[in-house]
Structures are given as C-alpha cells and as structure tokens.
Amino acid sequence: MTFKYIPPSQLAPLLVLPERPRLLIVDDQPINIQTLYRIFQSDHEIFMATDGQQALSLCWNGVPPDLILLDIVMPGLDGLTVCRQLKTNPLTSDIPVIFVTAQTDPNDETRALEAGGVDFITKPVNPAVVRARVKTHLTLKFQNDLLRVLAFIDGLTGLANRRRFDETLQLEWRRCRRNDSPLALLMIDIDHFKLYNDRYGHQAGDSCLQAVAATLKAAFGRAQDLVARYGGEEFVCLLPECDHAAAKPKADALVQAVAALGLPHESSPTAATLTISLGIAVIIPNVSRSPEDLVMAADAALYQAKQQGRNQVCSAPLS
Ligand SMILES: Nc1nc2c(ncn2[C@@H]2O[C@H](COP(=O)(O)OP(=O)(O)OP(=O)(O)O)[C@@H](O)[C@H]2O)c(=O)[nH]1
Numbered sequence: 492m493t494f495k496y497i498p499p500s501q502l503a504p505l506l507v508l509p510e511r512p513r514l515l516i517v518d519d520q521p522i523n524i525q526t527l528y529r530i531f532q533s534d535h536e537i538f539m540a541t542d543g544q545q546a547l548s549l550c551w552n553g554v555p556p557d558l559i560l561l562d563i564v565m566p567g568l569d570g571l572t573v574c575r576q577l578k579t580n581p582l583t584s585d586i587p588v589i590f591v592t593a594q595t596d597p598n599d600e601t602r603a604l605e606a607g608g609v610d611f612i613t614k615p616v617n618p619a620v621v622r623a624r625v626k627t628h629l630t631l632k633f634q635n636d637l638l639r640v641l642a643f644i645d646g647l648t649g650l651a652n653r654r655r656f657d658e659t660l661q662l663e664w665r666r667c668r669r670n671d672s673p674l675a676l677l678m679i680d681i682d683h684f685k686l687y688n689d690r691y692g693h694q695a696g697d698s699c700l701q702a703v704a705a706t707l708k709a710a711f712g713r714a715q716d717l718v719a720r721y722g723g724e725e726f727v728c729l730l731p732e733c734d735h736a737a738a739k740p741k742a743d744a745l746v747q748a749v750a751a752l753g754l755p756h757e758s759s760p761t762a763a764t765l766t767i768s769l770g771i772a773v774i775i776p777n778v779s780r781s782p783e784d785l786v787m788a789a790d791a792a793l794y795q796a797k798q799q800g801r802n803q804v805c806s807a808p809l810s
Contacts, residue, residue, distance in 0.1 A: 509557065512536070514531055514538070515546060516540075517545075517546040517560065517561045517570070518565070519541050519562060519564075519565040523591075523614065526615075526616065530616075538553075542566065543573040544568055546559070546561070546573055547576060551582060551583065557586070557632060557633075558629055559586055559587070560621075560625070561573060561574060561590055561591065562590075562591060563592040563594055563599065570590060574590075574603075575606050575607060585635065587610075587628040587629075588608045589609060589610040589625065590608045592611070592614060593613065609628050612624060651720070653719065655717070656721065660676075660786070663731045664785075665776075667732070668777065668778075672775065673732065674730070674731055674774055674775070674776055675730040675731075675735070675771065675773040676730070676789040677730070677741075677742050677745070678726075678727050678793045679725065679726040679745070679768070680726075680769075681766075681767055682766045683758065683759045686759060687758065687759070689758065690758040703726070706748050706749055707726055707728060709748075710748060715732070728745075735771065735806060742769050742771050746767055749766060750762070750765075750766055761802050766802035769793065769804045770788075770789045770792030770793030770794070770795065770804075772809050773809065774788075785809065788809045792806055792807035
C-alpha cells in the first residue's frame, strides 16, 4: 500500500476536525448556489464558483475545500471534466466530490461516479438528504485523513515513523540534487539501552524513549527537518540544506541535551546517566550515489562512535 506524501507542516492540523468544514459549491446558476448556501451556511465555510475553471483555480491556488458540491452541465468546463482534473492532482485528489445535477439518466450517474465522484444528488435537492450525504462524506474524508496521518506516526513517541522517513529521504534526496544543496543525516542510538531495560524495566525504557524523542524534536525546529524513530532505540534526523559545519554543532548539542536530561542509568559502563551516540553523514546528492549510501554512511559513523566509547559524535566521509 502506498501513501501520499504529506509535508511535516500539514500533519498536525489533520488531527483536529474543523469546526466549520469548507464546502465549495459549483453551479452556473446563482439560484442553485443560493439554495445550497442556505442549507449549509450555519455550520460550514462556503466558497462558490460559477464555472469549472473558477472552481479549479479556487482549489489549486487557495486552501483546498473539504468537500465539493459540483454541477455537471455548465458552460466551458463541465462538472465531469472538473472532477477528473481534480483527481489527477495530488493536492486535490482526496477531496470528495458530490455531483448535484438536474440530469436523472442512470448513465449520467454512472459517468459521474466513473469520473471520481463519491455521490450523485438530483435537483431539486431535498435539504435533509443533501445534508446527510455531505455529513457522511465529510466524516469519511476526515477519517481517511486521520488514518493517513497515523500511518506515518510512531505510536510510542509521536515522532515520524520509519515509513515516513524512507519516503521523505527519497523526496529530499531528489530535491537537494536538483538544488545542488547538502543533505545531512544524523543517526542516533541510545547507549546500553538493553541494560537500561534490564535495570529499570520495559515501561521505564518506553518513558526513556519518549524523553529522548522529545529532546530530539525540541532540538530541530526548522519545518523542513524531519526527526523520526528509525526503529527500537534508534532515531534519525534528516536535515536538508545543512552542511557538515552546520550539522556537527547541532549533533554535539543533542548529545549534551540528552546527557542533561540526567536520566539515571546505573548499569551503564559509559556514564551514570543516559547517553546517546551519534553518527553524521552529509552529501550533496548526485547520480553516482543513492539515499541508501547516506544511511549506510551515517550508520558507519554511529558504529564508530560506539566503538570509540559512546556518548559522542562521529562523522563519516562521503563524497
Ligand atoms: N523499552 C523498550 N525497549 C526497546 C524498544 N525497542 C527496542 N528496545 C530495546 O532496545 C534494546 C537495544 O539493545 P541493543 O541493540 O543490544 O543495544 P544497546 O543495549 O543499546 O547497546 P549499544 O547500542 O551497543 O550501546 C533491546 O533490549 C530492545 O529490546 C521499545 O520500544 N521499548
């Protein structure tokens, strides 16, 4: 199963259902727009368009609506074409489209559903029916959004999960390659975490992972930075447009910030409190390298940090 990429900045708002869902009403007859407006105005934010082109530019150039009520027969772009175009653009492909039309031929209904519509209502509309159907499709839409968000989140720490990291790495790799800009990867591993679990119990281990995750998240505030749980007690920070000179002090600060949490780790041969080791790899992506090379280099640097005594940062050469 593949998931549409959602930029980090768009993840959080999806977790909150909007109080007034945004409805776009598209109809070339103002009287029909008015009828629907009256039905929904009290608890929806309403946008209107009187032709297909206007509807598309509202969706693509503004904040996309949560649902669209779309007439079929309009001068210029008809509703079926508008719907097909919305479905081909990742920005708008998930917006449910309900066709509201005077056509009653079953073939029209079939064509509307084949064009990507989720429902088909005939005019004159029955207010109770159109309300109920809009409510159903909005609920489904928000549940889908939420599922998509949850599919990218690590349940224990609330950080991005491995799937999201893998997808973002591919995307940022291509973006940095186009811009000829550096991409830094920090790979982080908690030191002697097995001994921590053995000494304090698995639940305390979980709390410790949450504390480390919160420290990482607090340290990387830029919208384009991604902090993710890579697996077990390993985390990664992907920092686009960040060269080694910028990444190294961030990594050092991170090691210090975790040590400063002062979480007792009496079984650790390294220190009396919990520590992390960190590997850095930085590259200007190019055709002769792959994202996997960056991960392997950061992992090798992490291994070196462990070998050299843990609680420290090592960097891997990569050209
Ligand atoms: N509490 C808890 N423990 C986890 C979780 N995921 C992985 N672990 C534990 O993390 C430990 C990792 O141990 P190792 O890979 O041996 O590494 P380490 O003990 O940290 O040793 P070094 O990495 O060499 O410093 C294992 O004991 C796992 O059971 C989790 O979600 N919660």
